[in-house]
Amino acid sequence: MRSQQTRQKLLEAAKEVFQEEGFHKATISQIIKRAKTGYGTAYVHFTGKDDLLIVLMEDVMASFYSIAELPFTPATREEAEQLIQHQTLSFLQLAESEHQMLQVLGEAIGVSLSAQAKWTEIRERFISRIAQDIGYSQSRKLARGALDAELVARGWFYSHEMYLWDIVHRRHQSTLEEIAKTLTAIYTGGLYA
Structure with a gap:
């Protein structure tokens, strides 16, 4: 204790x-x-400050993971779009609320090999989960089956990652709602039949 x-x-x-x-x-x-x-x-x-940072990274990212791991079992394209927009907005809002710690993480990723490795692990976990959701939609004939789920997931995550850092560094000019709506429209417009 x-x-x-x-x-x-x-x-x-x-x-x-x-x-x-x-x-x-x-x-x-x-x-x-x-x-x-x-x-x-x-x-x-x-073992040192890098080790402390890794644990803090995991704590911050646990909240992001909880968004990514929300149940995703849409029956229609419209339902999928609503779920995706909700997740996207929640992700962006969390980036805003955690911006101080995420600034530290961003700085650490630039100078610490262990932070870089941890961020790569975090990124791959998100991509895997997104690919799983895409696979679900493809299996239900809601999404285009000819598209590679992992490639689509990678592109989807990278767009979120870009906005995450823009929000953290206060470089975004649109509202979070508008960003979420636009990202969702682009994503679902290209993926969903």
Whole structure:
């Protein structure tokens, strides 16, 4: 119990320090000091700031995964479009609400090999889930069966990823609703029969 509390204190301290300093400037010493724990104790739980960041990445992405893993069993094209637009808007809204931590993750992806590897793993998990949903729609003759589900899923995720980073860095000029509506129209217009 005490070990779990120490681990949680370190994670909370890391999140605060990363958000204040950015990933590059943050140090393990700052995190340990903020958590009010010793170096030896900290290194029992984490190998360094990259390790702390990976756990925080997984925590943030768990919310995104919950959106991606919503049941997707539409009976009609219209129902599929509604579900897709809802998921897309939820994804974009979550990017907006988590923008501070996602800024840290974006910075880390640019400088940390372990963060890059974790992001690749995250990306592939989303693509796999999207491909599964496309496969479902193709099996029900709602979507074009001649299209490669994984290629379509990859393109769909990359468009979301681009907007995720635009939202995180406050570079988008349209509302989230308009972005979601447009992305959904392009996607469903090309995929669904």
